[in-house]
Amino acid sequence: xxxxxxxxxxxxxxxxxxxxxxxxxxxxxxxxxxxREYASGxxxxxxxxxxxxxxxxxxxxxxxxxxxxxxETAIGSPLSLFFPNRGLxxxxxxxxxxxxxxxxxxxxKEYRREFAPKHxxxxxxxxxxxxxxxxxxxxxxxVFGLSYLMADLTxxxxxxxxxxxPLTLLILVYEFDKHDQLNLRDVLVLFVVGGIVSMGITYxxxxxxxxxxxxxxxxxxxxxxxxxxxxxxxxxxxxIKFRNVYTAFVLAFAIGAGFDxxxxxxxxxxxxxxxxxxxxxxxxxxxxxxxxxGIGHHYWTAIIFATLAGLSKSYKVDFHKLYHPxxxxxxxxxxxxxxxxxxxxxxxxxLMAIFGLIVxxxxxxxxxxxxxxxxxxxxxxxxxxxxxxLPN
Numbered sequence: 059x060x061x062x063x064x065x066x067x068x069x070x071x072x073x074x075x076x077x078x079x080x081x082x083x084x085x086x087x088x089x090x091x092x093x094r095e096y097a098s099g100x101x102x103x104x105x106x107x108x109x110x111x112x113x114x115x116x117x118x119x120x121x122x123x124x125x126x127x128x129x130e131t132a133i134g135s136p137l138s139l140f141f142p143n144r145g146l147x148x149x150x151x152x153x154x155x156x157x158x159x160x161x162x163x164x165x166x167k168e169y170r171r172e173f174a175p176k177h178x179x180x181x182x183x184x185x186x187x188x189x190x191x192x193x194x195x196x197x198x199x200x201v202f203g204l205s206y207l208m209a210d211l212t213x214x215x216x217x218x219x220x221x222x223x224p225l226t227l228l229i230l231v232y233e234f235d236k237h238d239q240l241n242l243r244d245v246l247v248l249f250v251v252g253g254i255v256s257m258g259i260t261y262x263x264x265x266x267x268x269x270x271x272x273x274x275x276x277x278x279x280x281x282x283x284x285x286x287x288x289x290x291x292x293x294x295x296x297x298i299k300f301r302n303v304y305t306a307f308v309l310a311f312a313i314g315a316g317f318d319x320x321x322x323x324x325x326x327x328x329x330x331x332x333x334x335x336x337x338x339x340x341x342x343x344x345x346x347x348x349x350x351x352g353i354g355h356h357y358w359t360a361i362i363f364a365t366l367a368g369l370s371k372s373y374k375v376d377f378h379k380l381y382h383p384x385x386x387x388x389x390x391x392x393x394x395x396x397x398x399x400x401x402x403x404x405x406x407x408x409l410m411a412i413f414g415l416i417v418x419x420x421x422x423x424x425x426x427x428x429x430x431x432x433x434x435x436x437x438x439x440x441x442x443x444x445x446x447x448l449p450n
Contacts, residue, residue, distance in 0.1 A: 064122050065099025071115045072097065086111055130303060130428045133368035136384050139361075139421050165189040177233075177242040188233035190242070195226040212336060219343040220323035223350045224315040225249065231360075232308050234426060239298070239305050245312050252290050253316020259286040273401055280396035284389070287313055287359040292377070295363075299373035306367035306375070307360045307425045314359030321355070322346045349407070352415025353399060358392045361418065364425050365389075 075082065083093055088107065095102065102108035103124050112119050133139070165187055173186050202218040232245050263282045270278055291310050300306045325346060330339035350356070365388045370376040379385055399410050 061099040061101075063099070064101065065097070067117065067122060068097050068099065068112075068115070071117050075115060082114075086114060129301070130368075132371050133303075133365065133384060133428075136387050139365065139388070139424050163187060177237075179241060179243065181237060181239060181241050185236050186233065188230060190233060191226050191230040194229055195222060198222040198225070206340075212330070212339075215340065216323050216326045216343065219340070219347055220319050220326060223347045224319040224322070224354065224356050227350070227356060228308075228312055228315040231311050231422065235304060235308050236302070236429070238301060240308060245308065248294060248309060248312040249316040249319075251316075252294055252313030253318075253320050255293075256287045256290040256313055256317045257320055259289055273397070276397040276401040277393070279400055280393040283317075283355070284358060284362065284393050284396060287317055287355065288362055288389075291359065291363045292375075296375055296377075298375075300367050300375070301373060303364055303368040303428045304425045307364035307422060310363035311356050311360035311422075314354070315356035317359070318350060318355040322350070349411045352411040352413070352418065357414065357418035357422070358396060361421055362389055362392055364422075368425065368428065 077085075079093065082088070083090065086107065088096070088111070092107070093111075096108055096111045101123060103119070109119060109124075112122065112124075169187070170189055174190070177186070177190060198218045198221055202215050202222070205214045205218065228245065228249060229242070232240065232242060260283050263286060267278055267282060269275060287310075290313050294313070295306070295309050298305075298309070322343060326339045326343040329342040330336055333339075362385075365385050366377075366379055367375050369379040369382050369385055395410075395414075399407055402410065
């Protein structure tokens, strides 16, 4: 809300009061200078007296832009994206061991039957053991294999292989969430729509920047594509009040995964048309899909937007943090890494993908761990049911 709008609202409510300004200052123990500041329309939400003033004159504080402060600790320096949070001895590694071991845990049919509808249509159903990602990966690879062996349907194989890894990773990071703000239906819609829109923005920007050659062209590609995805994330999920920064990571991961999947399909089709060899297109798709385990738009978009959300001190994303040194450093790092990956020869691309397989999931894991830094809330709490794959 703009200062001018807030000032007009406060003015209207002050005029409705049946007491004089002097009596108001006496009730709230305010000086004349404080009253003028509070009535100016500038937000002073961190000042308890300002909140008392707003509530006393009858305004709902949320109506004029108040948001609850985060229960998670905000991100400070870039180092907080790489090192475990202090004050949690052994908990991060124990949680990681539980999470990794759970990837290979079988779930019963009854369990899957109970939770699959909740994932699609409900929220606030807590943690679950990941199982959907396995079914998606197996199904896509099965479709690809059957088409390749029996029907040789080029489009089906292109789509199945292009979706296989980005979509599987998206569903996996979604299933690790505690599902208090997300359901799978919303995430999949964002995967499709966000991926298409971000590619459209990329092509629109390219109309003005062109396609320079060499290292300059790769740097331009990194800047344009990362900016396009960031704009898409800001447009689609800017109004969400993130209780946990990991939720922002998942939603931005969906946009990046959509971009990655559609771009991979495009590369496969271009390889077929340029060489006239269908097998060459399949090899291109398979190679890019394997590399996406450790590198790709899904990781990059998620890290950039989650950093922005993590820097914000309230539930709502503070876009003034776009100028924060930590965000700027992360944004530049991702652009440069993206550009170098495009520019380097194949063997260095493979090494970078191996490096990314270690670094980028680890950074995502740090966003996941932010929920363990939640500040205590003074409410009566009951003992939650905690699945076996989470730390006790």
